[in-house]
Amino acid sequence: MTKSDFEVEYSAQFEGLDEVPPDRILTEQVRVVYRLLGRSAWLTLALSMFVAAILRNHGQSVWWWLTAQGILKLSEQVEVNLFYDPVRVADNPHRMVQWLCFTQSLHAAGWASLIWITGEHATPAEFTFILMALGGVLSGGVTTYGAMPQVHAAYIATFIAVNVATFFHLRDLLPDNPYFYMTPVLCIFYCIGTYMNTRVSGADYHRYISLGFANAALARNLAAQVEKVESARREAEAANAAKSTFLASASHDLRQPIHAAGLFMALLADSRLKPPQREMLSNATSALNASSEMLDALLDFSRAEAGVIAAQSRVFAIDDLLNEVESELGLQADEKRLSFRLHESGALVASDPALVRLILLNLVSNALRYTESGGILLGTRRRGARLVVEVWDTGIGIESEQHQLIFEDFRQIGNPERDRRKGLGLGLAIVRRLARIIESEVTLASRPGRGSVFRFDLPLIEQTPADMPLPTNGNGTAIAPYPKPPAGDIGTAAHILLLDDDPAILQGLGALLRQAGYSVSAVDTIEAALESAETDRPDLFICDFRLRHGRHGLEAAIALDQLYARTVPVLLITGDTHPDRIAQAAGNKIPVLFKPVEPRRILDTVAQLTG
Template identity: 55%
Template sequence: MTPGTAAASDRDLTASPQRAVLVEQVRLIYGVLGRSSWSTLALSLFVAWVLRQLGTPIAIWLVAQTLLKLSEQIEIRWFIRDEAITAHPERMVRRLMVTQSLHAAGWGALLWIAAAEAQPDQFIFVVMAIGGVLSGGITSYSPLPRVHLAYICTFIVVELVSFVALWLTAGSNPYFTYMPLLMIIYCLGTYSNTTVAGQTYQRTIELSFRNAELARSLEREVERARRAQAEADEANAAKSTFLASASHDLRQPIHALGLFLALLDRSRLDDVQRDTMNQALAALRASSEMLDALLDFSRAEAGVIVPQWQSFAIGPILRQIEEETGSTADDRQLFYRTRDSDLWVRSDPTLVKLILQNFVTNAIRYTVTGGLLVGCRRRGTVVRVEVWDTGIGIPKDHHEAIFADFLQLSNPERDRRKGLGLGLAIARRLADLIGARITLSSKPGQGSVFGLELPASVATPPLETQPQPAVVPAFKRSGDRVLILEDDEAVRQGLCALLADAGFDAVGCETIAEACAAARREAPDLAICDFRLRNGENGIEAARRLRALAGQELPVLLITGDTHPTRLAEAARADLTVLHKPVPADLLLKAIGNSMTVPLAEHAAAEDG
C-alpha cells in the first residue's frame, strides 16, 4: 500500500467510527489466532495419538488439521498486513469466516470418526477435547462474534450430518449417536457467552477511541496554549525592547537638559530668570519621574531585584515618604498626615518604601479635595500599612484591573501629571517579590484604602559601630582628572561643563579607542562611561579596558538610559556603580564624591607631604 493510500485509509477511519471499530476487532482476532493456532495443533496431535488404533481415518483427519493450522500461521505471518485490514476490513471479516469454518468442520468431523470404532473412554476424551476447543472459541472470537457465528453454524451442520449418519448406522451405541445433539446445545451456549463478551469488547474499543480522541484534543489544546504562550512571550519581549529603546532615546536629551539646567542653576539669575528656571526644573522632574517608572517596571521585569531581608522600623520610612511627597500634596491643597508608629517589620526596606511611595503618589494624583492619611497597625503576626485617601474611588469590578500595566481608569486624556499607569503594576510585582500582600478597599466617590501586609518583627537595637573618619567629597578638591566616555555630543558637553564648573579636569571622549588613548597619556582618577555606545561597544567593556590601563582600583560610574531587562541584568552583574539617566546633577556629584573620597586624615597627610 502506498503512503497516499494509507493516508486516505486513516482519513476514512476518522470519518467512520464504526469502520474504525471493525478494523480494531479484526486486528484483535488475528492477534489471538496467531497465538492459539499452535496450542490447537498440539491438541490435534495428542487426540490423533490417543485414537491411533483407528488407522487411516484419524491419520487423514490429522493431516487436514495440520495443513489448516500451518496455512493459518503462514497467512498471518506473511500475507496478512495491517494496511490490508485498514483498507478492506469487511473483506478480511469474510476471509476469517471462511477459514474458521474449515477449522470448525475439522473438529466437528472428529466426533463422527471417533463414534465409529473408538472405545467409550476414548470417546469421552474426544468429547472433552471438542468441548475445550468450543470453549476456547469464546476467547478467540469474542472481539467479533459474527466470525464465531460462522464457526458455530458450520460445526452445527457437521454435527447434524454426524447424528443422521450414526442414527442410520445399525448397531450404533445410542450414547454415541445422540452426542452430536448435545454438542450442538453446548456449542450454542458458548456462542451466547461470545456475544456478551463481544459487546464488552466493542464498548472497550469505542471507549479507547474516545480516549484517544480526547488525548489528541488535549494535545491540540496544549499545542495551541504553547503557541499562545510563545506569542505572549514574544510580545512581552517586544514590549520590553520597545520600552528600553524608547526610554534610552528619551533619557539622552533629558539627561543633557538636566546637566545644562544644573549648570545654569549654579549661575547668578534674577527673580524672573529664577522663576523660569524653577518651572523648567519642575517639568524636568515630571519627565524624569515617568522615565523612572519605566525603569522600575523594566527592573521588575528583568528579575534583577534581589530583596535584602532585614528587620526595621516602619515609622521612619513613612515619615521619609511624607517629607519627599508632602510638598506635592501641599501644592494641590490636600492634607497629608502620617501617624507615628513604633512597629517593626521584616522585609526589604527599599522595596517596601517604593511600594508605599507608589500608593501615596497614586492617592495624591487622584484626590481632588480632602487628603490622605498613612498609618499602620498590627494584627497577630502581620503589620498592615494603609494609605487612606478621599479621592475618586475605584469600582469593585476594576479592583484587579488597576494593577495591569499602563492602565489608568480616570485618565483618558493621558494627562502626564498622572503618570504612565505603571505605579500599581510595579507595586504588585515588588510585593510578590518580597512575599507581601496588597489589599484594596474602595467606594466610588468616597475614596480608597490601599494596604500592604508585612510580617511583624521585634525591635532590633542598632549595632554599635566605630566612628568613621570624615571624608572629603571629590568635588571639594580640584584637579582630579575625570575621563568621560559618552557618544552623545550634547550629553558629553553637558557633563564636561558641569564637572569643569565643579573643579574637575574633565576630558570628554566619544569612543573606547579615544578613551584608552587619553588614559595612556595621563591616568584618570575616575571614569564615567555611558552603557550603550556606537558600533556595538558598551560601557562595561570600556571599564574593563580602562582598568587594564589605569589599574583595577580605578572607580568607574556606568550611566545608562537602557531599561531592557537583559541589559539591566548584565549591568547588575558588573562590579560598577550604575546610575540611570537622567541623573540629577547633585546625585551625579554625590556619586563621584563617594567613589573618589579618601579618609580626611589621609587626604591631609597627602597635602602636607
C-alpha cells in the same frame, strides 16, 4: 438494539469528537483475529496429533482425519505468515470477514467430524476423552474469535450442523445406546453456551477498540491544543520582549536630551538671573522633573521585568520611613491644600527599606494625584506577627470591577484625557511587582466618590534595636543598617575621565564636574578614553552604556581594568533601560545611575567613589 449504560456514558464522554467509521473498527477486529489465529494454529495442530495418537486403533479414518487437520492448520499458518496483508484488510474488511467465516467453518467441520468417525466403535472412556478434547477446542474459540462474534457464529453453525448429522448417524447405528447417540446433542448445547460468551467478549472488544480510537483522537486534540497554547505563549513572550525593547529604546532616546537639559539647568541655576528669568527656569525645571518622573517609572518597570531587583532584608523602624515619605511628598499635598497625616506606631519591621520606600512613594503619589479635597493618611496597625502598612485617601475612589485592572501595565482610571501629569499608568503595576519581591501583597478597598485604602504587610519585630542582631547575607556577613549617601565634597582635585557619545552630555556633565572642583577629560570613543587614561591616570571613569557602532561602556571598563589592574573605579550613567542591559550591568557589579540623574546625586556618587 438498545445501548448499554457503558455505551451511553462513552457517547457522552466523547461527544464532539469525530465518530469512528464502522469499517475502521471492523478492520481492527479482523487484525485481532488473525493475530490470535497465528498463535493458536500450532497448538490445535498439536492437539489433533495427540487425539489421533490416542484413537489410532480406529483405523485409517483417524489418519485421514489427522491429514485433513494438518492441511487446514498448515494452510492457516501459510496464510497468516505469508499472504496476510494489513493494507488489504483495511481496503476491504468485509471481504476478509467472509473469507474468515469460510475458512473457520472448515476447521469446525474437521473437529466436529471426530465423533462421526470414531462413534461407532468408541469405548465409554474414548467417548469421554473425545468430549474433553472438543470442549477444549470450543472453549478456545471464545478467545480466538472473541473480537468477531460473526466468525465464531459461522464456526458454531458448522459445528452444530455436523453434530446434527452425527446424531442421526449414531442413532441409526446404536439405537439402544442413548448415551452415545445423544453425545452430539450435548455438544450442541455446549456450542450455544460458548457462542453466548463470545457475544459478550465481542461487545467488550468493540468498546475497547472504540476507546482506542477515541483516545487517539483525544491525544491529537490535546496535542493541537498544547501547540495552540505554546504558540500563544511564544507570541505573548515575543510581544512582551518587543514591548520591553520599545520601552527601553524610547526611554533611552528620551533620557539623553532630558539628562543633558538637567545638567545645563543646574549650571544655569548658579548664574545671575533676573526674577522673571528665574521663574521661567523654575517652570522649565518642573516640566523637566515631570518627564523625569515618567522615565523613572519606565525604569522601575524595566528593572522589575528584568528580575534584577532582589530584596535586601534588614531591621528598621517603620516610622522613620513614613516620615521620609511625608518629607518628600508633603509639599505636593500642601500645594493642593490637602492634609497629610501620619499614624506612628514605633514598630520595627524586617524587610528591604529601599523597596518599601519605593512602594510607599508610588502609593502616596497615586493618592495625591487622584485626591482633590480632604487628605492623605499614612499609618500602620498590628495584625499578629505582621505590621499592616496603609495609605488612605479621600479621592475619587475605584469601582469594584476595576480593582484588579488598575494593577495592570499602563492602566489608568479617571484619566481619559491622558493627562501627562497623572503619569503613565505603571505605578500600581510596579507596586505589585515590588510587593511580591518582599513577599507581600497589595490589597485595595475603595468606595467610589469616598476614597480608597491600599494595604500591604511586613514582618513585625518585637525586639529593640539594641537586642536585635544585624541580619546576614548568604555568606554570613552582617548587613549594615540602611545607608544614606554623603554629600559631594566641593573642591576635590580628583581627575575624572568622562566617556559619552552625546556631545551635549559631555559638555554639560563636564562643566558640572569642573564647577564642583574636579579635573575632567571628556572623550567620545573608547580608543580616545584609553589614550587619555595612559597619559593621565584617572581617579574615576564615568561612561555611558550604549556607545557608537554597537559598542558599550562595559567594554571600555574592561579595557581600563586591564590597563590599571582594576584600581580605577567605574561609574555607568546610562539611559538604556532594556531588561537585558539592566541585568548585564547588575551582573558586572558596577555602580549604575540611570538618566536623567539629578546633578546633586551625580556629585554625591562621584564624591563616594573618589573617596
